[in-house]
Amino acid sequence: MKNVILGLITLFPLVIFAQDFKTTIEKHREAYKAEFLKSANSPLKQEDFGYLQFYEPNEKFNVACEFFATKTRKAAQNKPIEIPTSAGKTKTYVKFGELRFKIDGQKHKLTVYQSIGLKAMPQYRDYLFIPFKDLTNGKESYGGGRYLDLRMNQMEGDTVFLDFNKAYNPYCAYSDGYSCPIPPKGNHLKVAIEAGEKNFTKSH
Numbered sequence: 001m002k003n004v005i006l007g008l009i010t011l012f013p014l015v016i017f018a019q020d021f022k023t024t025i026e027k028h029r030e031a032y033k034a035e036f037l038k039s040a041n042s043p044l045k046q047e048d049f050g051y052l053q054f055y056e057p058n059e060k061f062n063v064a065c066e067f068f069a070t071k072t073r074k075a076a077q078n079k080p081i082e083i084p085t086s087a088g089k090t091k092t093y094v095k096f097g098e099l100r101f102k103i104d105g106q107k108h109k110l111t112v113y114q115s116i117g118l119k120a121m122p123q124y125r126d127y128l129f130i131p132f133k134d135l136t137n138g139k140e141s142y143g144g145g146r147y148l149d150l151r152m153n154q155m156e157g158d159t160v161f162l163d164f165n166k167a168y169n170p171y172c173a174y175s176d177g178y179s180c181p182i183p184p185k186g187n188h189l190k191v192a193i194e195a196g197e198k199n200f201t202k203s204h
Contacts, residue, residue, distance in 0.1 A: 052200065053199060061196075095111055126152040133183045134191060148166060
């Protein structure tokens with residue numbers, strides 16, 4: 001009986017932590033939906049929210065990463081690059097660095113980009129952008145890939161946490177007429193990221 005009680009005491013903090021994580025992700029998703037109602041350029045209205053789908057929050061996909069900053073002394077690495085968009089245009093970014101991590105023991109990496117356009121705007125100059133594709137695209141998630149955002153202050157310290165539970169769809173997943181960056185080949189992950197936003201179920 002004593003061993004059973006000790007086991008429950010040990011398990012209890014883990015259960016609380018899991019509940020807290022789920023609550024945090026659910027709050028993030030409510031805030032995410034609210035942002036659509038603030039933008040005049042938004043593809044979604046309140047009545048469209050019922051067509052949004054998400055994976056269940058999963059701590060496995062909140063991964064610890066090593067961050068490797070782009071070396072400023074190498075001019076070629078910092079040269080602005082043009083990333084193609086779904087509209088046949090391009091958007092200008094610079095490579096900010098690289099995140100390396102493991103999922104199920106397998107090594108992966110993603111390039112982190114900084115938008116030249118947003119960098120010029122004080123309220124967005126610390127925003128970082130990670131467009132990526134994975135093995136769920138075209139099946140459970142949008143075929144054109146998904147995005148993650150980070151802020152520069154999240155890149156401080158030895159470990160950076162990349163939470164795929166916050167992965168979101170580009171506007172192109174909801175409606176035509178948008179120009180969405182296409183994830184570069186180097187950001188195509190050979191793993192199914194079963195976290196974050198799934199396919200939008202309303203046809204367009």
